[in-house]
Amino acid sequence: MIISKENLSTAADILKPHHKKLGLLFFLTAIQAVMFSAIDPLAMKFLIDALSEGDVQTFIYLAVGVTFIATFGRVLIYYTALTSQKIKNDLHQNLTVEMAESLYNKPYEEIAEKGRGYFTSRLHDEARQLSGVVDVCTTLISGFFVSVIGLSVAIWLSWEITLALVVIVPFLYFLAHRFSGKISSCTERLHETEAQFKSILNKAIDSFKYVKTHSLINQAQHRIEEGITEPLDARYKNTKIAAMYQSISSVFLSYAELSVLIAAGIQVILGAITIGSLFALTRAFGMIVGAVQQLSSVIPHIAALNGLLERYRVFTQKVESPQGASEIAAHSELELHNVGFSYGDKQILKDVSLNVNHDDKILISGGNGVGKSTFLNLLAGFYQPQQGRITLAKDKEMSTALYPFQFLPGTVKENFNTLSLKWDSSGRAEALINELGLQECLDVNYDDLSEGQKKKCQIAACLLKPANIYVLDEPLANIDDQSKENILGLIERYTKKAAVLMIMHEGNNFKDKFTRFIDLKGDGKVTVS
Numbered sequence: 001m002i003i004s005k006e007n008l009s010t011a012a013d014i015l016k017p018h019h020k021k022l023g024l025l026f027f028l029t030a031i032q033a034v035m036f037s038a039i040d041p042l043a044m045k046f047l048i049d050a051l052s053e054g055d056v057q058t059f060i061y062l063a064v065g066v067t068f069i070a071t072f073g074r075v076l077i078y079y080t081a082l083t084s085q086k087i088k089n090d091l092h093q094n095l096t097v098e099m100a101e102s103l104y105n106k107p108y109e110e111i112a113e114k115g116r117g118y119f120t121s122r123l124h125d126e127a128r129q130l131s132g133v134v135d136v137c138t139t140l141i142s143g144f145f146v147s148v149i150g151l152s153v154a155i156w157l158s159w160e161i162t163l164a165l166v167v168i169v170p171f172l173y174f175l176a177h178r179f180s181g182k183i184s185s186c187t188e189r190l191h192e193t194e195a196q197f198k199s200i201l202n203k204a205i206d207s208f209k210y211v212k213t214h215s216l217i218n219q220a221q222h223r224i225e226e227g228i229t230e231p232l233d234a235r236y237k238n239t240k241i242a243a244m245y246q247s248i249s250s251v252f253l254s255y256a257e258l259s260v261l262i263a264a265g266i267q268v269i270l271g272a273i274t275i276g277s278l279f280a281l282t283r284a285f286g287m288i289v290g291a292v293q294q295l296s297s298v299i300p301h302i303a304a305l306n307g308l309l310e311r312y313r314v315f316t317q318k319v320e321s322p323q324g325a326s327e328i329a330a331h332s333e334l335e336l337h338n339v340g341f342s343y344g345d346k347q348i349l350k351d352v353s354l355n356v357n358h359d360d361k362i363l364i365s366g367g368n369g370v371g372k373s374t375f376l377n378l379l380a381g382f383y384q385p386q387q388g389r390i391t392l393a394k395d396k397e398m399s400t401a402l403y404p405f406q407f408l409p410g411t412v413k414e415n416f417n418t419l420s421l422k423w424d425s426s427g428r429a430e431a432l433i434n435e436l437g438l439q440e441c442l443d444v445n446y447d448d449l450s451e452g453q454k455k456k457c458q459i460a461a462c463l464l465k466p467a468n469i470y471v472l473d474e475p476l477a478n479i480d481d482q483s484k485e486n487i488l489g490l491i492e493r494y495t496k497k498a499a500v501l502m503i504m505h506e507g508n509n510f511k512d513k514f515t516r517f518i519d520l521k522g523d524g525k526v527t528v529s
């Protein structure tokens with residue numbers, strides 16, 4: 001099979017919402033195929049036969065009719081192209097949006113590990129290429145109609161000669177079967193390496209200032225060159241296999257076409273068929289060969305599509321939510337039971353147990369790189385513990401401000417409006433914006449804010465959500481010294497009835513704001529006081 005059963009049903013599922021427009025497209029495609037494959041050779045036969053019989057009137061009628069049909073055919077081609085592009089755009093949009101849902105359901109570890117370039121490539125480039133399924137369908141429909149009708153016309157003109165062409169079909173099938181598996185796996189590798197390269201490219205672009213400061217352009221170019229080698233190799237291999245298949249099948253098709261021409265020529269000499277029939281036969285066979293060639297050249301595309309559909313299916317597969325642990329009833333708001341976590345050999349947490357109560361205000365401290373941010377990511381459910389479990393009590397909400405932070409595309413105001421609507425808290429939003437002095441930032445995009453302003457936006461967004469637990473990583477980083485006390489006071493006011501876990505390097509200056517202290521030692525051990 002060129003395409004697996006699962007992928008075929010995936011293709012049907014993604015096309016289903018567009019069935020009405022697809023029906024119209026397939027109808028237009030079929031009419032075109034019928035017009036060009038039946039009318040063209042038959043008109044040719046009757047035109048030449050009328051000429052050889054000296055029947056000028058029939059010749060003129062036929063010529064006018066053929067011109068009219070040919071013009072109508074071109075108009076059909078125009079509308080078919082527009083309809084096809086419209087469906088491909090809709091499909092691309094739907095696929096990207098559906099993949100976005102799957103993206104937000106993936107474990108954060110995977111997002112962080114593969115990088116945004118990787119997922120940009122998958123959500124945009126692969127979705128666009130998948131929309132090519134529409135072209136494959138129209139090629140198949142057109143090829144099918146042209147071959148069937150062309151074949152019927154050819155059989156009507158001379159069935160003996162037609163047999164010569166049909167003999168080649170099993171051979172073409174064998175070829176398709178042999179090459180399609182290779183193309184499919186090669187396509188999967190091509191898209192995976194392309195997505196990885198986009199991630200490398202993004203990092204290289206993000207390092208602009210670093211590269212300029214240290215004059216590392218050569219090194220950056222080298223890294224980019226290294227990264228692009230694999231996808232280009234995969235693309236070359238793909239083209240090589242597809243081209244080899246197409247060349248072999250075209251050689252055999254031209255042999256078949258030549259033998260038909262010779263056989264028909266002999267039939268004319270023997271007086272078995274008219275010259276008009278010879279022209280019509282060669283026209284019909286030209287079309288059948290064209291259609292078969294079209295069908296055989298679509299096989300590498302189907303095989304490539306099989307690879308793409310496989311990737312799409314795996315990407316959008318529903319996975320058990322790791323947050324399922326939170327369903328388990330916990331006595332405290334948040335409980336850690338013998339939690340262990342490490343990055344490779346680096347142990348971050350070892351056998352850590354802890355209860356977070358409903359009004360705990362916890363300061364998390366420890367030197368650089370001991371694992372404070374990782375600890376908060378585990379509490380928030382963005383990372384999963386490798387040993388033990390973390391349970392959030394039922395119906396308890398958590399709000400976070402963690403690194404790396406980013407708003408959705410749009411201005412700060414648009415983002416706050418969305419949050420206000422979501423949490424039904426426009427009064428709270430207005431108060432936070434005023435108290436944090438964010439009025440001047442409202443019409444600006446988040447990326448264009450100063451680092452301190454960004455930090456204030458993160459705090460406001462975090463506090464806007466009514467929650468039972470607030471988790472903040474370095475809320476005072478980049479905040480000017482005069483404002484620090486105020487901002488801590490503001491967090492204190494907005495989280496009065498909730499538990500708070502906060503990383504702060506200068507926490508010792510504000511010890512009175514906390515009721516408990518967690519100190520990470522760097523060897524997986526944690527002290528709680």
Ligand SMILES: Nc1ncnc2c1ncn2[C@@H]1O[C@H](COP(=O)(O)OP(=O)(O)OP(=O)(O)O)[C@@H](O)[C@H]1O
Binds near residue numbers: 343346370372373
């Ligand atoms: N995805 C990752 N893969 C491998 N190692 C990681 C990963 N993320 C973090 N680390 C490592 O784990 C350690 C803890 O990182 P983490 O960011 O949690 O530290 P931190 O205590 O918050 O540090 P800082 O105070 O400097 O912000 C560091 O040595 C870091 O290099």
